[in-house]
Amino acid sequence: MKIAFLTLGCKLNFAESSSLGKELLARGHRKNQKGEQADVCVLNTCSVTDAADRKGRQAIHRLKRQNPDAVIIVTGCYAQLKPVEIAGMPEVDYVLGMNEKFSIPEFVDMLEEKVDTQNLRQTISVSSIREVTDYHASYSRDDRTRCFLKVQDGCDYFCTYCTIPYARGKSRNADIKSTVAQARRALGEGAKEIVLTGVNIGDFGKSTGERFIDLLSALDSVDGEFRVRISSCEPNLLSDEIIDFVAHSRHFAPHFHIPLQSGSNEVLRIMKRRYTRELFLERVEHIRNAMPGAFIGVDCMVGVRGETQEYFEDYLQFIEALPVSQLHVFTYSERAGTRMLSLPLEVVPPKERKRRSDIMHEVSERKLHEFYIAHKGEEAVVLWESKHEDGIMWGFTENYIKVSGEYDRKKVNTFQKIRI
Numbered sequence: 001m002k003i004a005f006l007t008l009g010c011k012l013n014f015a016e017s018s019s020l021g022k023e024l025l026a027r028g029h030r031k032n033q034k035g036e037q038a039d040v041c042v043l044n045t046c047s048v049t050d051a052a053d054r055k056g057r058q059a060i061h062r063l064k065r066q067n068p069d070a071v072i073i074v075t076g077c078y079a080q081l082k083p084v085e086i087a088g089m090p091e092v093d094y095v096l097g098m099n100e101k102f103s104i105p106e107f108v109d110m111l112e113e114k115v116d117t118q119n120l121r122q123t124i125s126v127s128s129i130r131e132v133t134d135y136h137a138s139y140s141r142d143d144r145t146r147c148f149l150k151v152q153d154g155c156d157y158f159c160t161y162c163t164i165p166y167a168r169g170k171s172r173n174a175d176i177k178s179t180v181a182q183a184r185r186a187l188g189e190g191a192k193e194i195v196l197t198g199v200n201i202g203d204f205g206k207s208t209g210e211r212f213i214d215l216l217s218a219l220d221s222v223d224g225e226f227r228v229r230i231s232s233c234e235p236n237l238l239s240d241e242i243i244d245f246v247a248h249s250r251h252f253a254p255h256f257h258i259p260l261q262s263g264s265n266e267v268l269r270i271m272k273r274r275y276t277r278e279l280f281l282e283r284v285e286h287i288r289n290a291m292p293g294a295f296i297g298v299d300c301m302v303g304v305r306g307e308t309q310e311y312f313e314d315y316l317q318f319i320e321a322l323p324v325s326q327l328h329v330f331t332y333s334e335r336a337g338t339r340m341l342s343l344p345l346e347v348v349p350p351k352e353r354k355r356r357s358d359i360m361h362e363v364s365e366r367k368l369h370e371f372y373i374a375h376k377g378e379e380a381v382v383l384w385e386s387k388h389e390d391g392i393m394w395g396f397t398e399n400y401i402k403v404s405g406e407y408d409r410k411k412v413n414t415f416q417k418i419r420i
């Protein structure tokens with residue numbers, strides 16, 4: 001069968017799609033070529049915001065337009081959370097939930113064998129989120145250079161604005177031994193950079209009685225020329241021990257991504273986050289002391305219920321003074337099923353949410369520019385990527401500065417010492 005696989009959302013979705021794609025190939029199916037009609041389209045969706053749901057619906061229309069005779073299968077977070085809404089779209093044949101996602105290869109085999117799936121059309125197969133307890137190891141290898149290695153799934157935090165625990169289930173992981181084996185496999189296939197990926201990766205070990213730091217240490221003991229980045233880690237879980245470990249490790253890049261979400265303690269309480277802004281500042285200062293040149297990206301949300309003008313101003317002041325490199329700004333959207341909707345708090349009008357988001361984006365651009373300028377002229381090691389245009393290629397330094405250089409095919413997926 002010719003399969004078109006489209007993935008939306010986070011690194012975790014990409015890791016899972018990539019593993020499912022590999023399994024489909026191993027079963028004799030293949031990717032549809034550019035311009036070639038697919039027999040089956042699989043859409044792996046995201047549902048982190050309303051905009052993500054909208055993108056999912058647009059992708060369904062597009063896939064059907066491009067592949068009018070294809071069977072359309074929709075899976076992922078949006079499918080788990082709103083299966084009826086998706087099944088109501090005439091283009092959609094099957095809606096598969098989080099557990100069912102990992103049966104897609106068998107399902108495609110059934111389609112090929114012409115098992116009578118016709119009577120399943122418009123079928124929703126979505127387990128209750130309480131039953132979503134299996135862990136499926138995955139890693140992406142679509143990019144020749146980088147690998148998103150899934151190390152954890154699910155979340156037990158239930159922040160008041162977030163639907164993810166209802167889409168991905170409880171926190172769980174594979175054990176250290178098998179996770180390191182996955183990493184070795186990716187490295188054996190040529191990956192030079194591993195990005196540890198999950199929903200709440202600092203929570204690693206909950207289901208196996210192990211510790212995240214021990215996973216980091218086991219990965220660091222693997223020989224070879226490669227580097228590892230820790231993707232988003234909750235500030236309460238990013239301990240000083242982990243920061244010091246990264247500072248003295250062999251393979252870990254001085255690159256952190258920490259979700260702050262609000263710089264107002266009152267709003268953090270409304271969100272039911274598990275730290276104060278003082279703790280967040282301590283973490284950032286610890287990183288800056290241990291690794292002065294580290295890249296620190298911070299997730300910031302604006303416009304949640306109860307974020308008064310005064311709280312926002314307070315948040316902004318905190319952010320302005322925070323020695324970080326970039327902000328990832330998210331505008332709050334009211335999500336059915338979240339606890340936030342039951343809080344009797346003032347709703348920030350959408351226009352005001354956009355104004356706050358624009359301000360944060362400006363702050364982010366300034367911070368990123370300052371970070372880049374501060375490192376100009378320094379020596380760094382870049383890992384060159386395969387994408388190139390007009391004789392120029394790109395890569396990232398260990399502290400995540402994007403650099404360009406003259407294209408040389410031989411340099412792709414190799415490290416090079418450069419002056420920025």
Ligand code: SF4
Nearest residue numbers: 155157158159162164
């Ligand atoms: S930590 Fe909070 S924001 Fe992050 S996935 Fe869990 S519930 Fe959602």
